[in-house]
Amino acid sequence: MPSNANRQFLDFEKPIKDLIEEIEITKARQDKHHLDLGEQINILEQKILDKRTELTSQLSSWQRVQLSRHPDRPYTMKYIQKMTTQFVELFGDRNVKDDKAMVGGFANLDGETVMIIGQQKGINTKMRQLRNFGMANPEGYRKALRLMKLAEKFNKPIITLIDTPGAFPGLEAEERGQGEAIARNIYEMMRLTVPVICVIIGEGASGGALGIGVGDRVFMMENSWYTVISPENCSTILWRSWAQKEIAAEQLKLTGDKMLGFGLIDGIIPEPAGGAHWDYDESARILKEHLVPVIRQLREIPAQERITQRIEKFSKMGFWDEVPA
């Protein structure tokens, strides 16, 4: 977690930034003049906490999108590191290469071996390039599928952590069949004999997200979004301009509460006040606390029945009218 001095702030987090600066000044004054300003600092810290709670209770859809992309937000590897022990990262799709935008491996979660897979974004400029901003190529999806099949073979539950602005739209991606890779994953995930739990931890954009997003249970973290297209691209196509992204975000109804209301996800996982970036330990603790009982619960269902339920769950999604001609 970044120290207060290294934190980055979104425009609507400005009031918190001001309070943090005030604390820093107060602390400096305390040290310089050998004063005891503890009470004053405590009051300021309480104010920050209140402000964090207040901010996330009244976010617009677009602000929620911004939070999901917060530069300090924890990514897949952070959750793996904080939630599990004995993580053994596994690389490569056994075909083309290792895709750094998609990570995964076996780990011990609360005494049980699980396979954890997710998109990984970079934590600094250099790493962002290496991780391709969390945009996987076909080999990333095929790596994910290889690991899922491995988990299936040894009867280990699968957890996917989704955080992507989309599958990579590149030349080589098309040559190597980006569409086919995602399609194959969606199809195969539907048929996996082990429990599959998917969590949108940040951005859940389109086929790139669904490519590791077919599960018995699908959850969204409080400050994440999930839909068919990013608000910016939706704005470009439907409003003919990038500028309507905030309206597009609103219209797409891409936040957890809306998605839960539509029955498209199974639950929302709360985050620490102000968002996951304020407390990595607490974020991971809450996520783990949600995952463990769900895995146990899914284990109780016979494999074939679980697959049937998975297929039925997704086949109920949709709305239409039937108007006899």
Add this chain to the structure above:
Amino acid sequence: MSQKIEDFDANLAGEEGKTEETKSSWFKRIKKGINTKTSEKKETPEGLWAKCPQCNYICTMTELREHLFVCPKDGYHHRIGSEEYYDIIFDDGQYAELFGDIRSKDFLGFTDLKPYHKRLEDIWSKTDLKDSMRVAVGKVNGQDLVIACMDFEFIGGSLGSVMGEKFARAVTYCIEHRFPYMVISKSGGARMMESAFSLMQLAKTSGSLSLLSDAKLPYISLLTDPTFGGISASFGMLGDLNIAEPGALIGFAGPRVIKETIKKDLPAGFQRSEFLLEHGFLDFIVPRPELKEKLSTVLSLFKN
């Protein structure tokens, strides 16, 4: 010189496209062309001429129809709809449409430059189509086949709840009757006005295909110009056989988006059927005049 890049953004937004074949006037002319008898050919009015976008060859709609909407000069495959494909594939053009009563609903109250429900009403008033996919059952040289075919004319052939539901019901129908299944894709991608519901159709249709696979019934995916986004990222690429018409533009990301991402011109032939065949994603390419016979052969090979 800057490269001319095709995009389907306008069609996906439910508007007229920029090129001749993505305008609704094109589909209207095809329909008029169909109704024009050969005896009336000489009197073909001005509007019933068609120009090949590739070689600029001009002929009447009637002549083009006789060539199954393939340019008589250079073999360019014009974009056609479900009606035309059913005419070409089914014996004597005889078929029964299934699940024709299902139509889109503006469940989210989605409004971009126009409310979604208004957009739907406008299209319904202009065309006989209820949505971007029609399902039909008929015979191909005496062999049963269920076909689900897209209509690009309807919001760019976009994938929404109705397509997903028709697809699922068609699969159920195939399993009940033990018929093979074919899907003819022609789509710019997702129905954005249905937001995440549209995305979930990728999973829904894949679940259906899983059941079809367990029933050991063949599924043929015919990709035509253009096929993009959610279609190629789901059932479009999941055929027991993935086949395509010559020269069809097929991909996950649209050419405009890729060009903007890599900031370079795209190589000639990129994302065309021949490119996909070369990279191993198609079983074969079939020209439209050979489609019915090839299909018939394949169906009998699966069966015997």
